[in-house]
Amino acid sequence: MADQTHVLFVEDDDVIREATQLALERDGFVVTAMPDGLSGLEAFRADRPDIALLDVMVPGLDGVSLCRRIRDESTVPVIMLSARADSIDVVLGLEAGADDYVTKPFDGAVLVARIRAVLRRFGHAGGPDRGDADSSATGGVLAFGDLEIDTEGMEVRRAGQPVALTPTEMRLLLEFSSAPGTVLSRDKLLERVWDYGWGGDTRVVDVHVQRLRTKIGQDRIETVRGFGYKLKA
Numbered sequence: 001m002a003d004q005t006h007v008l009f010v011e012d013d014d015v016i017r018e019a020t021q022l023a024l025e026r027d028g029f030v031v032t033a034m035p036d037g038l039s040g041l042e043a044f045r046a047d048r049p050d051i052a053l054l055d056v057m058v059p060g061l062d063g064v065s066l067c068r069r070i071r072d073e074s075t076v077p078v079i080m081l082s083a084r085a086d087s088i089d090v091v092l093g094l095e096a097g098a099d100d101y102v103t104k105p106f107d108g109a110v111l112v113a114r115i116r117a118v119l120r121r122f123g124h125a126g127g128p129d130r131g132d133a134d135s136s137a138t139g140g141v142l143a144f145g146d147l148e149i150d151t152e153g154m155e156v157r158r159a160g161q162p163v164a165l166t167p168t169e170m171r172l173l174l175e176f177s178s179a180p181g182t183v184l185s186r187d188k189l190l191e192r193v194w195d196y197g198w199g200g201d202t203r204v205v206d207v208h209v210q211r212l213r214t215k216i217g218q219d220r221i222e223t224v225r226g227f228g229y230k231l232k233a
Contacts (some may be wrong), residue, residue, distance in 0.1 A: 005119065008049040009033045010040035010066065011081070013057045016104070020053075023108035029115075037061025041069055048076075051115060054098075055081045056089040064092045071097030075166045077118045081106070092096065096208035099168045100194065101204070117195040120169045142177050144233065146214055149177050156216070163215050172208055175232035176221060185228040205229075 007029045011017040014035070021033045033048055034040040038060040044052065054063040061069070067078050080093035080101040090101050099118055102111055140152035146159040154170060156163040163186060165173065171193045175184060178219055186202040194204060213221055222230050 004030070005051065005115075005116070006030045006047065006049040008040065008044055008047065008052040010037060010053065010058055010063065011055045012036060012191075020108070020111070021145075024112070024115075025132075026057070026168050035059075035182065037063065040066055043149070044070055044076075045073075045187040048074075051077045051079070051119060053079050053081060053111075053115075055104075056093060061209055064089060064096050067098050071166075073122070075164075077122050077167070079114060079118060090201075091203060091207060094204060095211070097166065097211075099166065101201075117223070118168075120195060121171055121193070131174065144180065144220065147220060149173065151177075152174040158216055165212075168208060169212050172212055173216070176229070178233035180231045183224045183227045183230045189229070 005028075007024055009017065009024070009031055011020065011033070012035050017035065019031050021031045024031050032043050032049060034043050034060045037054075040052075040054070040058070043049075052067075053057060054066055056063040058066070064081060067080065077100075078098045080090065080098045080103055082090050082093070082101055083104045093101060100114060101120075102114055106193075110141065140150060142149040142151060149158045149205040150156070151174065151213060156165055156170070156173065172189065174180060175189060176190055186205045189205045190202065193208075209221055220232055222232055224230060
């Protein structure tokens with residue numbers, strides 16, 4: 001999968017940028033590396049990469065703003081790079097539309113694994129096996145009040161109007177819709193949606209749930225304190 005994958009990498013530290021570019025290229029990725037946000041945006045528009053890696057603190061146009069600009073134009077996966085795991089910038093990046101984040105300093109193998117995990121999600125947005133879930137499904141369409149989810153066409157409508165979701169948001173919604181009324185823990189969602197085989201940062205789940213609520217209705221996904229979230233049937 002990585003052989004033809006084009007990565008946009010925006011990082012202002014010359015050493016990190018060059019070392020990471022070499023590491024990614026050794027793994028078969030094609031890399032466009034830029035030192036600042038403005039040149040990164042230009043490269044994104046010119047090259048249309050398969051995935052973007054954005055450092056939070058880059059000059060010209062910071063990583064969060066760059067992520068927001070990219071998300072305005074595309075659903076391409078975005079991974080934020082942050083020097084501090086507890087930074088508010090991590091949350092801001094996720095709120096701006098990033099799909100995941102990696103804390104610096106990072107091991108090259110870990111970064112590659114996260115990239116491939118994100119790409120798997122985007123390449124297989126079909127979600128889990130529906131089995132016999134949801135008696136209101138008709139021809140691959142699940143209905144929850146005014147919310148309709150076409151699990152075959154990968155389209156969502158609310159009150160008849162199309163809802164634009166990123167592939168990560170779509171997979172998250174498909175997980176909820178596969179078991180309406182069932183509480184899904186944050187750890188379980190990290191495993192199923194983000195493909196984490198290890199403990200991850202549950203803020204990723206929380207921010208994506210909030211983003212999803214703004215699009216399908218604030219009361220459609222219920223928080224069950226101490227346990228997780230569930231989709232109201």
